[in-house]
Amino acid sequence: MTPLPDRYCPTDGVRIPGDSLAWCCPSCHGPLDLDFSPTPARLKSLTGRVNSLWRYAETLPLAAPTVSLGEGRTPLVPLTDEVSAKLDFLMPTLSFKDRGAVMLAELALRAGPRRVVADSSGNAGTSIAAYCARARLPCTVYVPLGTSAKKLEQIEAHGARVEPVDGGREAAAAAARRAADEPDTFYASHVYNPYFLHGTKTYVHELWEDMGGRLPDVLVLPVGNGTLLLGAALAVSELYGAGLLDRRPALWAVQAAAVAPLAEAWAQGAEELTGTTPVAPTYAEGIAIPRPQRARQILRAVRDSGGTFLTVTEDQIRHAQSDLASRGLYVEATGVACWAAVREGALGSRSAVVPLCGAGLKSGLVH
Incomplete structure (x- = not known):
């Protein structure tokens, strides 16, 4: 089996061996990046490959x-x-989160832990639960109180244990991180x-293929x-760096006005979050994140692309x-x-x- 690439902290450069269960930088406790710079296959060589995201095997850090x-x-x-x-x-x-969840479950299967934990407002937890079920790995998902009952039902249907947490999305994430520090x-x-x-x-690699190499x-x-925007930025960089694109598209980032810390930082010309942003209830629960951990990376990716925030x-x-819905597409509120x-x-x-990211059946029609 090919050795796993190292992970590293984009803030201070600390490196983590590829087979470690460490989930954050031991110095600053921030998220990690992957030391992995693949070269995508050319368009013609994709013909006849498996009809899933694994057709882009050259760009993926896990194979088989x-x-x-x-x-x-x-x-x-x-x-x-x-x-x-x-x-x-x-x-x-029924959500784009499957693109990333399959990678995490595949990685967890190779690590062989005692259990898998995750935190989510619904869709990511559902995806992790489904792929852990596929991998026969025990899974616990920490969710904020008020998570859609339909999403909770889906998580539990896959055999995962649901742990509701009072205090919102950030409280659920904090509970999962505490659990993640337990051995194995x-x-x-x-x-x-x-x-x-x-x-x-792979969202962007598929677009590139379906649009004939553009x-x-x-x-x-x-x-x-x-996570979708940063993944898109990775794919654009890979394709452009391989000479498979003649120009980079602009990345337009969309937030709900009710919870828009990144849009506020962007409006102020800041390179990171600017403080405490007012938070109000929103239909778009999946993007209602008051303090995104990769804020600096997101803002830089949009800026480097010539994009903007809306x-x-x-x-x-x-x-x-x-x-x-009137056009035949029933999509959840976050996904629209x-x-x-x-x-x-x-x-x-x-x-x-x-992207229409999640099915309307997950949370219903808003009124």
């Missing part, structure tokens, strides 16, 4: 998967002349573990913890969800945020793709 559920290769459909939608709600657990425990964190980002980057002018991406109101989210941001002409004549 044993826990795959056929994730990836979701449809790309037009919404307008300029905007297309990638239907990532058609993944095995694998922390399947979609925030701290860089393998998750190397799974989500990408749109703009990639519009929802941002809470930023925010959407609760009315815009509600109307966008109804609009997509990007369409809400651009459906009224913000793009001008630029081409764009928006």
Whole structure:
């Protein structure tokens, strides 16, 4: 089996051996990145490969998967002349999080821990639970009180133990981190573990293939913890660095106006979070993250791409969800945020793709 690449702290450079169960930098306790710089395959060589995200094997830090559920290769459909939608709600657990969860479960299977723990507002926990079930690994998911009952039902259906935590999303994450420090425990964190980002980057590799070796002018991406956006930035860098793109698309990051710490920092020209941002209830619970751990990386990725931040109101989210449903696409409130941001002409004549990240059945129609 190929040795696993080292992980390292992007803040202070501390390195962690690839086979370690350590989940954060021992110095600053921040999230880790992966020492891995792959070269993607050329377009013609993808013909005839497995019809899942594992067709991009050259770009993935793990090979020969044993826990795959056929994730990836979701449809790309037009919404307008300029905007297309990638239907990532058609993944095995009905959310884009499967792209990263399969990588974490595969990594955990190779580590052989006593148990796996995760924290989530719903979709990531569901994905981790499903792939741990596939890998026959015991799993506990810490969730904030108020998490959608339908998502909790799905997590439990996969055999995972649910631990509700009072105090919101950050309290659930803190509880999971305490559990992760126990011996022989694998922390399947979609925030701290860089393998998750190397799974989500396949979103862009699929777009590149489906669009015949190019990408749109703009990639519009929802941002809470930023795992899809940071994965997209990785893929763009890989493709451009290999000479497989002649230009980089701009990354437009979308937050709910009710919880928009990154958009606020962006508006102030800051390189990191600027303090305590007011938080209000939002339909877009999946991106309601007051203090994203990778804030500096997210802001830098958007800035380096020539992109920007947009925010959407609760009315815009509600109307966008109804609009997509009227077009035959039933998507959860978080998953419609990007369409809400651009459906009224913000793009001008630029081409764009928006991800529809989670199925409407997970949380229902908002009113």
